[in-house]
Amino acid sequence: MHDEFLCHVTGYGICDGRRIGVPLGTYRAPTLALALWWLRDRASWIADRLDPQPEAGHFPAGALMPVADTVLDVPGVMRAWCADPGQQELVADELAAGRLIRIAVSDDTTEYELLAESVDAVRMHRTASALFTPVA
Numbered sequence: 001m002h003d004e005f006l007c008h009v010t011g012y013g014i015c016d017g018r019r020i021g022v023p024l025g026t027y028r029a030p031t032l033a034l035a036l037w038w039l040r041d042r043a044s045w046i047a048d049r050l051d052p053q054p055e056a057g058h059f060p061a062g063a064l065m066p067v068a069d070t071v072l073d074v075p076g077v078m079r080a081w082c083a084d085p086g087q088q089e090l091v092a093d094e095l096a097a098g099r100l101i102r103i104a105v106s107d108d109t110t111e112y113e114l115l116a117e118s119v120d121a122v123r124m125h126r127t128a129s130a131l132f133t134p135v136a
Helices: 032-050 074-083 085-096 117-130
Strands: 006-013 018-027 101-106 109-120
Touching: 006 032, 018 032, 032 074, 032 085, 032 109, 074 101, 074 109, 085 101, 085 109, 109 117
Parallel strands: none
Antiparallel strands: 006 018, 006 109, 101 109
16 A cells, blocks of 8 residues: 655646646645545636636626637536546545556646656656666
8 A cells, every 4th residue: 555645736838839837736645535635625726716706706807708618618627526436436546556647637728737646656666767777
C-alpha cells in the first residue's frame, strides 16, 4: 500500500504560440483519503471559478458572458467527476496500486489537469533508473 501522494493541479493555455502551464496548486497528501479529498476540492474550486453564480451580486454588469453550446462544459465535467463514486473508486484503486492518475478537461482556450501519484512509486522509479543506467 502506498502511504503518501503528490497531487498537482495545472492550467494550460496558448501564449504567443506556445503551450504554457500555470501551476494552480500542489499538495503532499499523507493518506489516500486526503489525496482524493484534495483532488475533489480542487476540481470543485475550478468549477466554481469557471461557472460562478451571476446572481451573487459581486460581478460588474457584463463581466460574465455565456459560451457557445459547442464548448465543453468544463465545470459540469468537473462536478460530475467529483460526484461519481465509481470514478472516485477507480482513482483510489489506481493510486493504491502505485500508478499515476491524470484527469484532464479542456474548453476552447484552456486545459485543466489534475495529477496524483504515489511518493513511493516516484522513489522506486528514481531508484530503478539509477540502478540500471547504462554505462558508456
